[in-house]
Amino acid sequence: MSISAINVRNQFRGTIKEIIEGPVVSEVDVQTAAGLVVTSVITTRSVKELNLTVGKEVVALVKSTEVSLATL
Template sequence: MSITGVNTRNQLRGTVVNIRRGSVVSEVEIETAVGIVSAVVTTSSVDRLPLREGDPALALFKATDVLVARLD
């Protein structure tokens, strides 16, 4: 499968480096140029994609809430 177009600007290309499978949800870690992006997705989605460690992946994200903290 390939993506021919998407309107999300927040995209990070990388490689799946770890998948922690759970019965309902799984954590997927993607190593990108800016660091590791971690996402919690349904395990059925991991199976449907199908995602495996070492696979190229695209992390797409949309933030409705962004928390900001002051650093001293």
């Protein structure tokens, strides 16, 4: 399956900056060329199966039905 075949409009190319591995889930920080950091919480099993490592180039695919905002 190609990335263009996935029904996700928000795609951010970047490099893995940090991985915080837990026993079940892990946090993966992806830094874009613009300096934006997108954090994904995925299973630790997926981290291993995708062979994710710091410095690896990836695409963060964001699909959300809700985004909440608060005033400062």
